[in-house]
Amino acid sequence: MSWVNAVVQGILLGGLYALVAAGLSLVFGVMRIVNLAHGVLAVLAAFGAYVLGDALGLHPFLALLVVVPVMAAVGYGLQRGLLNRALGGGELAPLLVTFGLAIVLQNALLEAFSADSRRLDVGALGTASIRLGDGLTVGVFPLLAAVVGVLVIAAIGQFLARTATGRAMRATSDDRDAAALMGIDGRHLYGVATAIALGTVAIAGVFLGARSTFDPAAGGVTLIFAFEAVVIGGLGSLWGTLLGGVVLGVAQALGAAVDPAYGVLAGHLVFLVVLATRPRGLLPSAVTA
Amino acid sequence: MTDYFADNPLELGGTSYDVEIVVKDTQSDSVRAGEVTAELINDDGADLILAASTPDTVNPVADQCEANGVPCITTAAPWQPYFFGRGASEGDSFDWTYHFFWGLEDVEAVYQDMWSQVDTNSQAGALWPNDPDGNAWSADFPGVVSENGYTITDPGLYENGTQDYSAQISAFQAADAQILLGVPIPPDFATFWQQAQQQGYSPRIATVAKALLFPSAVEAIGDSADGLSTEVWWTPEYPYESSLTGQSAQELADAYESETGQQWTQPIGFVHALFEVAVAALTEADSVEGQAVVDALADLQVSTVVGDLDWTSGPVPNVAKTPLVGGQWRATEGGEHPFELVIVSNSEQPGIPTAGTVEPLG
Numbered sequence: 001m002s003w004v005n006a007v008v009q010g011i012l013l014g015g016l017y018a019l020v021a022a023g024l025s026l027v028f029g030v031m032r033i034v035n036l037a038h039g040v041l042a043v044l045a046a047f048g049a050y051v052l053g054d055a056l057g058l059h060p061f062l063a064l065l066v067v068v069p070v071m072a073a074v075g076y077g078l079q080r081g082l083l084n085r086a087l088g089g090g091e092l093a094p095l096l097v098t099f100g101l102a103i104v105l106q107n108a109l110l111e112a113f114s115a116d117s118r119r120l121d122v123g124a125l126g127t128a129s130i131r132l133g134d135g136l137t138v139g140v141f142p143l144l145a146a147v148v149g150v151l152v153i154a155a156i157g158q159f160l161a162r163t164a165t166g167r168a169m170r171a172t173s174d175d176r177d178a179a180a181l182m183g184i185d186g187r188h189l190y191g192v193a194t195a196i197a198l199g200t201v202a203i204a205g206v207f208l209g210a211r212s213t214f215d216p217a218a219g220g221v222t223l224i225f226a227f228e229a230v231v232i233g234g235l236g237s238l239w240g241t242l243l244g245g246v247v248l249g250v251a252q253a254l255g256a257a258v259d260p261a262y263g264v265l266a267g268h269l270v271f272l273v274v275l276a277t278r279p280r281g282l283l284p285s286a287v288t289a
Numbered sequence: 290m291t292d293y294f295a296d297n298p299l300e301l302g303g304t305s306y307d308v309e310i311v312v313k314d315t316q317s318d319s320v321r322a323g324e325v326t327a328e329l330i331n332d333d334g335a336d337l338i339l340a341a342s343t344p345d346t347v348n349p350v351a352d353q354c355e356a357n358g359v360p361c362i363t364t365a366a367p368w369q370p371y372f373f374g375r376g377a378s379e380g381d382s383f384d385w386t387y388h389f390f391w392g393l394e395d396v397e398a399v400y401q402d403m404w405s406q407v408d409t410n411s412q413a414g415a416l417w418p419n420d421p422d423g424n425a426w427s428a429d430f431p432g433v434v435s436e437n438g439y440t441i442t443d444p445g446l447y448e449n450g451t452q453d454y455s456a457q458i459s460a461f462q463a464a465d466a467q468i469l470l471g472v473p474i475p476p477d478f479a480t481f482w483q484q485a486q487q488q489g490y491s492p493r494i495a496t497v498a499k500a501l502l503f504p505s506a507v508e509a510i511g512d513s514a515d516g517l518s519t520e521v522w523w524t525p526e527y528p529y530e531s532s533l534t535g536q537s538a539q540e541l542a543d544a545y546e547s548e549t550g551q552q553w554t555q556p557i558g559f560v561h562a563l564f565e566v567a568v569a570a571l572t573e574a575d576s577v578e579g580q581a582v583v584d585a586l587a588d589l590q591v592s593t594v595v596g597d598l599d600w601t602s603g604p605v606p607n608v609a610k611t612p613l614v615g616g617q618w619r620a621t622e623g624g625e626h627p628f629e630l631v632i633v634s635n636s637e638q639p640g641i642p643t644a645g646t647v648e649p650l651g
Contacts, residue, residue, distance in 0.1 A: 002459045009455040016452075116505035117475050127486035127513065135459065139487025212480035213509040221450045249453070256456035260447035261419060263456065 005136050006257040007250055012138060014229075014249025015146020016211070018242040020204040021226035021233075022152050023197030029236030030173045030193040033083060033094040037102040038226060039219030041198060044105060045071050045205030046214050050118050060120040060206050068202045075198030079191040087190075102219065109216035117213035120206060145207045152200050153242050159196070160238075169193055228271045234281025243282055247274075290564055293533060299568065302575045311335065317342075319349045326353035335359065336577040337570075339563045342556060344370035344421045351375065351386040360582040361386040362566050364559045365522075368392045368608045369429075370421050382606035385579070387586045389566065389598050390559075393425060395613040395637060396520045397433045400496045402636040403518050403615045404439065404468050406647040407494045411439045414461035414492070416454075416471030416481060419446035422499065426472050442466050449474055454481040458490045469495040475506040482513060493649045494518060496615070504552040507618050507628050514618055514628060516650045521616040521632060523558035523595050527641060531594040532565045538594055552626045559611075562593040612638040617647055 024038045035041075048070065049063040058066075078101075086097040128140040160166035171179040172186045180186055208214065208222060225248065233244025248267050255266025274282065294308035311333045313325035322340070326349070329335040340350040342365040352375060354361035363371065363386070371388050404413070415430070417423035423446050431441045442464040444457045458481075461469070469492040473481065478500035485491070501507055501519040508514070525542035536544065541561060542553035566589070571577065573585035589609075590599045598609040615634030620627065633647045 002456075002463075005455055005459060009453055013453045116503070117479070117509040118505075119479060119509040119511060121511055126483055126511070129487045129489065131489075135462070137488045139484065141483075141487070211483060213476045213506065215476075218476065225452070252451075253453045253455060256447065256451070256453060257459075260445040260451070260456055263451050263453065264448040 002135065002257060003254070006253040008132075008136065008138060009142070010250035010253030011246055012142040012146045012249070013253065014246030015149040015242075016142065016204075016207060016245070017149075017225050017229045017248055018245030019145060019149030019152055019200070019207060020222060021229040021241045021245055022149070022156060022238065023200040023204070024226050025230045025233070025236065025238055025241040026156055026193060026200075027197045028230065029238070030169055031083075031087065031094075031190055032091075033087070033098070034227075035197070036095065036098040036223065037105060038098075038201065039221070039223030040102045040105045040109075040216075041071070041201045041219075042205035042208055042222055043214055043216060043219045044109065045202035046120060046209030047109060047113060047118070047216075048202070049120055049206045049209060053120065060122055060210055064203060064206055067206065068199045071202035072195040072199040075194040075196075076191040078198075079194035080187060083194065084187050084190055102223075106216050106219065113216060115215055115217070117215045118209070119213045120209040122210045126210060141211060145211070148203060148207065149245070150242065152203060153238050156196065156200070157238050165189070165192060225267070228267065232271055232274045232281060234284040237281065237283045240281050240283030247282070290561075297533075299571055301571060301577060306577065315340075315346050315350070317346055319345045322346045323349040323353045326350045327357075330354070330357045330359050336579070337362070337567055337582060339363070339567060341365040341560055341563060344374055347371055347388070348375055351383070351388070355383055355385050358385055358579060360570070360579050360586065362563060362570070362586070363388045364390050364563055364611075365556055366390060367396070367422075367425070368604065368610070370425055372605050372608055374421065377605070377607070379605060385583055387566075387583075387589075387600065387607050387609075389562070389595075389600075389609040389611055391520075391522065391611050391613040392604065393429050394433075394604075395610070396498065397430060398637050399520050399613055399615040399634055400470060401434055401437055401439070402634045403496055403617075403647050404494060405437075406633070407649045409467040409493050410465060411468075412464050412466045413439055413441045413468035413470055414457070414464065414466030415441050415443040416457060416469065416473050416478070416497075417443065417446050418449050418473055418477065420449060422472045430470070439468070440464075441470075449477060451477060452480065454484050455488065457481070458485050458488045461485075461492070462488075462490050467493045470497065471500075472498040473500050475500045475503075475509070479506075479510050482510060486513060491650065494647060495650060496520070501618060502556075503554055504626060504628060504630075512620065515620040516617060516648060518615060518617045518633070518647060519630075521555065521614045521630060522611065523555045524616070524630060524632060525553060526632060526644070527558070527595070527612075529592065529594050529596055531561060532592055533561075533568060536594070541594055558595045562595045562598075565593040566591060566598065612641060614638050614641050614643075615647075617645070619648075 048067045049060045052058045052063040086093040129137045168184045229245040233240030251270040252263045252267040256263030299306045315322035338361040340363045344366045347363040347366040417427045444460040496518045525539040527538040530537045569591040570585045574581035588601045596612045600609045616630045617633045618628045632643045
């Protein structure tokens with residue numbers, strides 16, 4: 001039963017990883033930018049929800065109504081003001097810019113909030129659970145996080161497949177110059193893509209901030225697991241990212257069931273094996289961006 | 290401290306010295322700790338180096354001082370990783386570096402005293418990470434507590450940053466571990482504790498180091514932090530006073546709270562004590578000359594706000610021990626702070642008053 005338990009908990013954890021990685025995957029798929037500030041931006045969103053909760057007593061999920069649009073606006077501004085300029089400077093420039101941004105943001109958060117750990121209080125939801133059988137109990141909160149992860153990825157997928165903006169985004173991703181000839185403004189579309197990505201990061205940040213404590217330096221681990229999920233699944237493929245998250249989560253949980261020392265390691269090993277044998281990931285991007 | 294020294298320059302060997310304190314941030318990074326120590330020695334010309342908190346910070350600082358022949362006083366890391374972790378042995382100790390803190394034997398005694406106050410089946414589950422603390426604890430704890438009939442279930446050392454603890458939780462449930470102990474970092478314990486509740490693991494007593502040190506970390510865990518226990522190195526109730534300012538432990542904590550608006554923390558006393566030891570050693574040496582200072586440190590005895598320190602009777606050379614008791618975090622209704630640390634075990638230090646006994650977890 002403990003193996004079944006490990007797999008179930010791993011799948012739920014994978015859903016959370018996918019939620020965190022969705023924005024990373026989208027940004028890479030559309031612009032080929034690896035956003036190294038992704039983890040810190042999630043922490044920023046968590047702090048945003050924390051401040052709203054502290055000042056107005058808003059439940060973290062209600063705070064999302066404010067944090068998501070604000071982060072989306074930040075994303076649009078960031079893309080138009082900073083990343084679009086960096087895109088012209090070769091492949092390395094956006095990487096360096098986001099790396100620098102991560103350091104600046106982390107230290108700004110440290111300055112503003114100190115190194116104290118915080119947590120978003122979701123009340124009884126945090127510890128509620130559903131008993132599925134002997135020795136198999138799943139927490140309501142991890143389940144919710146996984147469901148939201150799937151919904152976010154499905155929503156982005158539908159957006160890319162069915163809306164005019166989504167189609168334009170894919171077109172720009174395939175060939176920016178040709179898309180521009182058709183009258184598509186790449187700069188604006190990139191801004192929209194980053195806005196969506198940061199909107200999802202805001203949701204992820206709130207879930208991360210409620211499942212454990214966070215501090216300004218918490219973004220690093222977040223980024224590594226999200227990045228691994230994206231690579232395992234296939235760079236730029238959204239459903240691949242979901243699969244990648246689940247593979248990573250299950251690998252960690254199964255590894256830990258053998259010996260806790262192998263938990264994180266098993267995840268890294270799967271990542272390496274996939275990178276070595278299927279460098280394009282398990283589900284290489286075919287349809288979506 | 291800067292204010293104190295401005296009013297009280299040190300009189301050594303007939304000369305009045307203004308004390309300049311140069312602060313460097315190690316960012317809890319061992320490489321950086323060594324670098325900034327080198328800067329203090331080479332660029333700032335420091336006569337004495339003080340450092341605190343965790344083997345990762347303390348050891349590289351002390352190593353750098355040892356290599357450069359500069360006196361160094363450190364604290365807030367158990368003495369075993371400080372002493373043995375830096376390759377010393379009884380016969381082959383350090384020339385320039387001195388340390389004061391408690392050791393694993395103290396935390397083992399305190400935890401067992403707290404366990405014995407609660408009715409359990411003597412089965413304990415261990416949450417030990419794969420870091421210097423986790424390695425030291427896992428190597429030492431099981432053998433020591435087995436003498437008193439406790440059995441520790443250790444599923445294995447996990448990596449810091451692990452996101453899923455279902456393996457440990459299943460193992461603890463299978464062993465019916467009514468005692469939980471560990472030395473996890475704060476975010477990992479918060480993750481574990483929430484998952485334990487989701488998956489229905491509820492020990493009767495939890496004694497946890499590191500993660501429950503700071504009130505802010507306990508607050509961040511939320512309501513379920515009520516009743517968690519930890520070892521206590523210093524509280525405002527300690528019956529000691531500063532050899533520099535004459536402040537009692539309570540007055541020192543009050544001064545910190547009124548200045549910062551934040552709840553007192555345990556390291557406050559120890560950082561203050563670092564300066565007490567520094568002044569005592571310099572006064573004893575009556576000079577800022579390095580050799581004279583370490584000669585003074587070698588058999589220094591000084592009463593500080595964290596207790597009586599004595600380098601002549603330490604467990605090993607270069608180390609003086611500080612008292613250790615046990616405490617339980619309790620939620621306060623409408624109190625000044627959401628959680629207060631109540632001393633519940635003083636078996637090792639009867640001179641430090643308790644304010645209650647361990648209450649089992651709900």
